[in-house]
Amino acid sequence: MRTEVAIARVRAEIASLHAELVRNDLVVWTGGNVSGRVPGANLFVIKPSGVAYDDLAPENMIVCDLEGVVVAGTPGSEHAPSSDTAAHAYVYRHMPEVGGVVHTHSTYAVAWAARGEQIPCVITAMADQFGGPVPVGPFAIIGDDSIGRGIVQTLTGHRSTAVLMQNHGPFTIGPTAKDAVKSAVMLEDVARTVHLARQGGPLIPIPQDDIDRLYVRYHNVYGQDSELARASPAERGNN
Numbered sequence: 001m002r003t004e005v006a007i008a009r010v011r012a013e014i015a016s017l018h019a020e021l022v023r024n025d026l027v028v029w030t031g032g033n034v035s036g037r038v039p040g041a042n043l044f045v046i047k048p049s050g051v052a053y054d055d056l057a058p059e060n061m062i063v064c065d066l067e068g069v070v071v072a073g074t075p076g077s078e079h080a081p082s083s084d085t086a087a088h089a090y091v092y093r094h095m096p097e098v099g100g101v102v103h104t105h106s107t108y109a110v111a112w113a114a115r116g117e118q119i120p121c122v123i124t125a126m127a128d129q130f131g132g133p134v135p136v137g138p139f140a141i142i143g144d145d146s147i148g149r150g151i152v153q154t155l156t157g158h159r160s161t162a163v164l165m166q167n168h169g170p171f172t173i174g175p176t177a178k179d180a181v182k183s184a185v186m187l188e189d190v191a192r193t194v195h196l197a198r199q200g201g202p203l204i205p206i207p208q209d210d211i212d213r214l215y216v217r218y219h220n221v222y223g224q225d226s227e228l229a230r231a232s233p234a235e236r237g238n239n
Contacts, residue, residue, distance in 0.1 A: 003041050007074070010036045010045045010177075011061040017181050018047060018056050024185045026104040027053070033082040036177035037092055037099045042066045044092055048079035066093045068145075083142055090148025091173065095156070100177030102184045105169050108191035112136075113164040119194055122203040126194075127211040128218035129186045131159030139166040147171070159215065162187045 017034045021027045030053070035046035045061050062081045063074040068089030070077050082088075088101045112119055112134075119134040121127055126134070137154040140146035151171050154163045161183040162172045170187055174180035197203060206214075 003038070003043075006038050006040060007043065007045070007063055008058070010038050011058040011063070011075075014045045014047065014061050014177060015056050015058045017177055018053055020181050020185070021102075021104060022053050024188070026106040026184055026188055028105060032104045033084055033088075033102070034177055034181060035082075035085075035088045035101045038063070039099075043071065044088065046082050046085055046088055048076065049082050051079070064089060084147065086143070086145040087148035087151065087171070090145040091151055094148075094152045095173065097175065098173045098180075100174045100180035102172045102177075102180040103169065104184050104188070106184070106188040106191070108195055109162075109164060109170040109188050110168075111195065112191055113166055113169050116166045118164070119191055120203060121206055121211055122194060122197065123190060124206070124214055125186065126190045127206055127214035128222070129183065129190075130162060131215035132211055134160050134162045134164060134187060134190070137163045137165045137171075139168070142168075 014034055014036045021032050021034065026032060030050050033047050035044050037044045043063055043065055045063055047056055048060055048062055051060065060076045060079060062076045062079055063071045064081060064085060065071060066089055068085045070081055084103050091098055091101050113136065116136050118136050119126070121130070121133045135154050135158060137150040140150045147165060150165060151163055155173065161174055161180070162170055164170055170184065172180045172183035172187060174183055194203070
């Protein structure tokens with residue numbers, strides 16, 4: 001019963017989060033996808049393949065095991081899952097800390113991927129969110145777990161929660177599906193900004209020590225949930 005409740009919650013969340021991809025102009029037509037791990041179970045939820053975003057709802061979200069196999073008899077199991085399901089499943093199997101995976105075809109991020117070029121860390125928003133450059137993953141064909149292997153290979157041990165799969169596009173990860181969606185939104189924003197900046201002249205790199213400080217501050221002080229955020233300046237020290 002507890003697993004059924006968890007599945008229902010994740011299905012509702014994943015259906016809702018797909019609207020954020022549309023709202024932030026990260027996808028066109030039926031491309032792109034969001035998935036989320038089901039807490040306490042070796043399962044995740046992902047959208048059906050080729051279904052219009054306006055038609056996505058909790059009842060047609062698909063439940064898969066960590067091999068990417070649709071769980072028979074669950075609501076939505078009559079649909080084929082996203083063509084990226086095997087990639088998502090591979091990430092969940094090999095990165096247990098990941099609770100959400102997102103794939104988009106956002107314009108500027110795809111442009112960097114088409115060049116096979118990492119996005120350099122030259123603005124503080126990148127240092128905050130990604131802790132350095134956004135790396136490029138290897139070219140891989142859709143359909144099996146090759147993309148997933150490339151994601152894991154590239155992001156393991158890397159601060160970045162985003163990877164540009166060469167000639168394809170961005171994938172983002174996070175401890176939750178919402179975090180992964182946030183990374184996808186932030187990725188497109190910095191991809192656009194750095195692209196435009198480079199048109200005007202040479203980029204100015206941020207020193208690594210400053211990138212490190214910005215990253216630590218953003219992830220430990222920024223926002224309302226951190227104890228350091230509520231502390232006095234003296235209590236925060238150098239954080």
